[in-house]
Amino acid sequence: MQVHEAAPGPGLESVLDSVLDSVVIGAGQAGLAASYFLRQRGIDHLVLDANPGPGGAWQHRWASLSMGDVHGVADLPASTAPDGSDRAANLVVPDYFDGYERWHGLPIVRPVQVDRVESEGDLLVVRAGDRVWRTRTLVNATGTWTRPFVPHYPGIASFVGEQLHTAGYPGAEHFRGKRVLVVGGGASAVQFIGELAPVTDTLWVTRRPPVWRDDDFDSAAGLAAVTAVEERVRQGLPPASVVSVTGLALRPQEQEAARQGAYERRLPMFERIEPDGVRWADGRFEPVDVILWATGFRPAVEHLAPLGLRSPQGGIALVPVPGNVQGATTAVGDPRVQLVGYGPSASTVGASRAGRQAALAVSRHLAALAA
Numbered sequence: 352m353q354v355h356e357a358a359p360g361p362g363l364e365s366v367l368d369s370v371l372d373s374v375v376i377g378a379g380q381a382g383l384a385a386s387y388f389l390r391q392r393g394i395d396h397l398v399l400d401a402n403p404g405p406g407g408a409w410q411h412r413w414a415s416l417s418m419g420d421v422h423g424v425a426d427l428p429a430s431t432a433p434d435g436s437d438r439a440a441n442l443v444v445p446d447y448f449d450g451y452e453r454w455h456g457l458p459i460v461r462p463v464q465v466d467r468v469e470s471e472g473d474l475l476v477v478r479a480g481d482r483v484w485r486t487r488t489l490v491n492a493t494g495t496w497t498r499p500f501v502p503h504y505p506g507i508a509s510f511v512g513e514q515l516h517t518a519g520y521p522g523a524e525h526f527r528g529k530r531v532l533v534v535g536g537g538a539s540a541v542q543f544i545g546e547l548a549p550v551t552d553t554l555w556v557t558r559r560p561p562v563w564r565d566d567d568f569d570s571a572a573g574l575a576a577v578t579a580v581e582e583r584v585r586q587g588l589p590p591a592s593v594v595s596v597t598g599l600a601l602r603p604q605e606q607e608a609a610r611q612g613a614y615e616r617r618l619p620m621f622e623r624i625e626p627d628g629v630r631w632a633d634g635r636f637e638p639v640d641v642i643l644w645a646t647g648f649r650p651a652v653e654h655l656a657p658l659g660l661r662s663p664q665g666g667i668a669l670v671p672v673p674g675n676v677q678g679a680t681t682a683v684g685d686p687r688v689q690l691v692g693y694g695p696s697a698s699t700v701g702a703s704r705a706g707r708q709a710a711l712a713v714s715r716h717l718a719a720l721a722a
Contacts, residue, residue: 370474370487371396371397371484371487372394372395372486372488372713373389373395373396373489373490373713374397374398374477374484374486374490375396375397375398375489375490376399376490376491376492376493376654377398377399377407377493377692378402378405378407378448378452378457378459378461378492379406379409379448379492379702380407380702380703381494381691381703382398382490382492382692383427383448383451384428384691384702384704384705384706384707385490385492385691385706385710386455386457386458386459387427387429387455387457387706388428388706388710389710390455390456392713392714394710394714394717396486397459397460397484398457398459398460399459399460399461399463399465399477399484400459400460400463401461401463401493401497402461403461403462404445404461405445405449405452405459406441406444406445406449407444407448407496409441409445409448410441410444411441411496411518412440412441413520414439414522415522415523416439416440416441417437418434418437418438418439418440418444419436419437420440420542424444424447425702425703426703427447427448427451427703428703428706428707429455432447433446433447463479463482464479464480465477465478465479466478466479466654467654467656467657468489468655468658470657470658470685473720474486474487475488475489475658475687475688477489487687487716487720488687488688488716489687489688489689490691490706490710490713491652491688491689491690491691492690492691492692493652493692494650494651494692495647495649495650496518496648496651498648498649499644499647499648500646500647500648501514501646502644502646504621504622504624505622505624506624507624509624509625510624510625510626510627511626512627512639512640512642513640513641513642514641515641515643515644516645516646517647517648520543522546523546523547523550523551524550526550526641527550527551528550528551529552529640529641530551530552530553530638531551531553531639531641531643532554532555532629532637532643533547533553533556534557534643535557535644535646536557536558536559537647541561541601541614542605544605544608544613545605545607545608547613548608549607549608553613554617554637554639555613555614555616555617556617556620557616557620560616587661587662587663587665587666587667587683589650589664601614619631650667652690658684658688660682660683660684660685661684667682667683667684667690667693668682668683668684669681669683669693669694670686672708678704679694680705680708680712681712686712686716687716689708689709689712689713691708691709692705
């Protein structure tokens with residue numbers, strides 16, 4: 352039996368290259384929830400996390416994002432999430448995750464950057480550099496933060512100003528006195544414009560007209576939104592943003608920016624980028640110093656490519672769970688693989704629920720192997 356040393360984690364000194372019952376990739380909300388429920392079921396597993404410390408993607412959020420600004424952090428299983436406050440989310444949530452990991456003794460190994468997952472007979476082989484883990488099942492909880500999406504536009508490489516994506520947003524003061532073009536129609540674009548409008552000149556462009564919501568987003572509306580996302584995943588289509596079906600709402604701190612006209616969108620989308628600005632098809636030109644791409648993220652699933660899970664439509668189809676739209680976690684292409692925080696479970700609430708469902712699916716698969 353070969354022995355492969357792994358980086359030490361809480362209560363873990365090394366990993367033998369025997370076969371694990373499950374490996375979880377990612378230690379954000381979804382990964383921690385999955386690990387908790389796997390442990391509850393007595394399933395031998397490890398959690399491999401690419402980050403140097405606890406917190407998942409939250410530790411990388413911009414410093415101006417307070418707990419009061421976020422749309423809510425759901426409770427982890429058997430725990431209570433921190434209340435909203437003026438404290439920075441990139442400090443509060445990592446502290447919460449850190450305490451949770453230690454309290455429950457979750458078997459987390461970090462930092463481990465998984466390169467690829469391969470199939471080897473009945474087993475899955477997880478590779479990270481020269482480290483290898485063999486497992487009967489896999490729970491993928493890698494989220495989207497490491498895959499920021501920037502669309503290509505003619506001339507994008509010629510721009511001499513600054514280009515940033517949401518993932519690298521440094522705070523409003525960085526832009527003081529500059530003319531900033533915000534591109535994107537999601538919630539982050541709305542928040543950035545609200546912060547930037549008081550300190551700089553902002554322009555806003557989106558490919559599609561933003562859908563504003565002025566009613567209460569109740570549980571029925573939430574279910575309808577998640578169901579729409581689940582339908583895409585069930586068909587094997589790439590997951591769509593939940594905000595594309597929920598609509599946008601201005602929070603109190605953004606009302607002043609709205610009164611200043613900051614949310615007056617430039618129509619239509621520009622055609623090309625030039626060294627000092629952007630140009631529309633009708634010849635109209637707007638000079639800008641900064642382009643802030645609030646254009647979202649894509650699922651971080653490249654390491655699963657060797658398994659051939661993608662459908663012809665470009666997404667990873669998941670087996671639907673009747674009566675539970677956030678319970679679709681099992682890959683249609685390989686029942687050994689569970690995806691949590693993907694598609695309909697790509698929210699803090701959905702991630703925790705999907706973690707429970709994934710652990711149940713793993714348990715069933717292992718039971719079938721033992722039968």
